Amino acid sequence: MDQWLLPAWLNAAMGRRLEALExxxxxxRLWEADATLWKPDDEGHQGVIRNALGWLSVFEAVRGDVATLESFVDDLRSEGYRxxxxxxxxxxxxxxxxxRDVLGVREGYLDLHVLDSTDPAAVLAVEAAVDLETTAFIVASKSGGTTETASFHAYFYERLKELDGDHxxxxxxxxxxxxTSLQKEALDQGFRAxxxxxxxxxxxxxxxxxxGLxxxxxxxxDLERLLDGARAVAVACGPEVPASENPALRLGALLGEAALAGRDKLTLLAEPPLRPLGAWVEQLVAESTGKEGRGILPVDLETPGDPAVYGDDRVFVSVGLQTVAATGYAQQVMDLAAAGHPVVGWELGDxxxxxxxxxxxxxxVAATGRVLDIDPFDQPNVQESKDNTKRLLAGFVAGGELLEELPEGDGRVAFPVDDDELPAALAAFFAQARAGDYVALQAYVQPGERVWDDLQALRLELRDQLRLAxxxxxxxxxxxxTGQLHKGGPNTGLFLQLVSRDQTDVEIPGQPYGFSVLKRAQARGDLGALRAHGCRALRIDLGDDPGAGVRRLAALVAGALDE
Incomplete structure (x- = not known):
């Protein structure tokens, strides 16, 4: 079941766009994998798009592999992998x-841990959470050369060699x-599959x-059941379904038209069982639409507030379960619609x-790309931060230290959280805020529940005081x-980069630096990329205790916003 609570002007704009799509x-043409739906006169884009539409058929093609995957997993379980x-x-x-977070781990199967942080403490935390002898490692990289993934792979392969040698x-x-190079390396190292x-x-x-599978x-x-869900949507959004009755095209038209009218902050709301979905939607929307100075900012896990704290740049999409009893959350959604904000809601059967x-x-999102006249399948600005990182790491290898300034220089690098000049710098930074801007907190710290709660409190203070996403x-x-959108999308962000001092480092086998140096180079490289685009960015060193640093920063921010 879905509901569309839209202002009259946006409902009319969406209707006109659906007529055009029809x-x-x-x-x-989408189901025919017609690349000319986007950038038809640009051969560079056409080459990218023609090689990017396999997702339209993979959910059916992969059904032939389900039995093989299940047998593969049964072998792992029988060998004692947990x-x-x-x-x-x-x-x-x-x-x-x-x-994992929505569907859970079935009893007797393998508990999944995800490592996507180069923070050395995060690497050690994952290692401490498992028994290496009964753990299977999945090295996942489309390109085969993702720096972080290759570093994780090198570290854990070395640890397993210490335990199991050639096995x-x-x-x-x-x-x-x-x-890819990963495919070759996997064969050379005797990977299981x-x-x-x-x-x-x-x-x-x-x-x-x-x-995913x-x-x-x-x-x-249950892979078949998961794929059945995709098949049902493929039917509901099939090639013969009129655009006006196609839920995906309706959503794409709505998001595109709203963004063109200045409502380009897609705020995701979800009942707790489905809340984890937002992280995936965030990447899909930000990386697909944030380019050529256009784009839609996904806002995930921002605790719902009173309608008065939101600006006129929001669109709300909510997802819930029909089986979940009605809560105050549903009333919050209705209050947002009553205040004039566009709200779209879905309730899933299970x-x-x-x-x-x-x-x-x-x-x-593919349809939104058409509305915004962008290529939703490329990511033209992602490489910039990577190039800066490589340059900084090369400097470390050559000179033995990580230069805090890129060669061209860009002013002051960072403020320690206890710096006497920081309050004035924060006041000046937030004085630049304009209606329609957003604030992005970028935390290069070890992920954890306590520090997340502290960061969320800071985030909500900024939203409520500035009325910004x-x-x-x-x-x-x-x-x-979201990195692509930060550099390639509208220059409406205020970026607070938060770094901390690692208490320990972890060596990356085969490299003359460890994870701490890699993380610092990534943070510094991205800051350079942001400033190269003229973005407003402020870097703050939280010190040895990130949680305490965030709490001190929150107090300073509150003072700066009260001035």
Whole structure:
């Protein structure tokens, strides 16, 4: 069941857009994998798009592999494997993480841990959480060369070699495209399996491919039932369904038209059982739409507030379960609609309709790309931060230290949280805020429940005082999610980069630096990329105790906003 609570002007704009999509046969041409739906006169984009539409068929094609995957998992279980660790970033890790948190781990199957942080304490925390001898490792990278994934792989392979010698590779499996360096390395190291994914699927569209289904199988998730959810959405959004009755095209038209009218902050609301879905939607929307100075900012896990704290740049999409009893949350949604905010809501029959949600959002975002006249399948600005990071690491290798300034320089690098000049810097920073801006908290710290709660409190203070949308992400994880939009989207962000001092480092085998240096280089590299785009960014060093640093910063922010 879905509901559409829209202002009259937006309902009319959506209707006109749906008529245009129908006249262009968008739905039918999409299922035909017609690349000319986007950027038809640009051969560069056409080459990318033609090789990016495999997600439209993979959820049916992969059914032929379900029995093989289930047999593979049964072998692992019979050999005594009890845990799995997924080493991957962005599109290689988000869908499995969502499936774990929404669908759960079936009794007797492998408990899944996800490592997507280069914080050395995070690496050690994952190692401490499992018994290496009974743990299977999934090295997941479409390109095969993702820096973080390769570093995780090197570390845990070395640890398994210490335990099992030449049999270390038997603890590992890889998911990658055909012909990558990871595929070759996996064969050389004797990996248990290499799952070669179709190369015509981008990472953020790969939830229903091997990248999602291999980890799902390890957790004992019912793959056929999950894929049935996708099949049901494929029927509801099929090539013969009129655009006006196609839920995915309706959502895509709505998001696109709202963004063109200035409502470009997609605020995700969900009942607790489905709340984890937002992290996956965040990457899909931000990386697909945030380019050419356009884009939609997804706002995930921002605790709902009174309608008065929201600006006129919001669109709300809520997801719930029909089986969950009515709560005050439903009233909050109705209050937002009554205040004039556009609200779209879905109620799913059960959690296995998650498979359908993956496909519905993919189709919707493809349609939004058409409305915004962008290519929803490329990510032109992601490489900038990576290049800066490589340059900083090369300087470390050559000189033995990580230069805090890029060669061209960009002013003061960071304020310690106890710096006497920080209050004035915060006041000046937030004085730049304008209606329609957003504040992004980028936390290069060890993920944890306590520090997350502290960061969320800071985030809500900023939202309520400034009436701006806020986002919160751990670095470098967010670089593979919202990072593209930060550089390529509208220059409306105020970026607070929060770093801390690691108490220990962990060596990366084969590299002359450890995870702490890598994380610091990634943070510094992204700051350089933001400033190269003229973005407003402030870097704050939280000190030795990130939680205490965040709490002190929150007090300083409150004071700065009261001035």
């Amino acid at each position: 006249a262009d046969r968008f739905g039918a 845990s799995a660790v997924l080493l991957g970033m962005g599109g290689s890790s988000l869908a499995p993480e969502v499936m 270390a590779g038997h603890h590992f499996m890889a998911i990658t495209d055909e012909g 290499v799952f070669v994914n179709p190369s015509d699927i981008g990472g953020r569209y790969s939830a229903l491919s091997f990248f 291999v980890p799902a199988a390890l957790m004992g998730i 959690v296995y309709e998650l498979g359908g949600m993956f496909l519905l959002w993919e189709i919707a 806020t986002t919160l992400g751990y670095g470098p994880r967010f670089l593979h999610s």
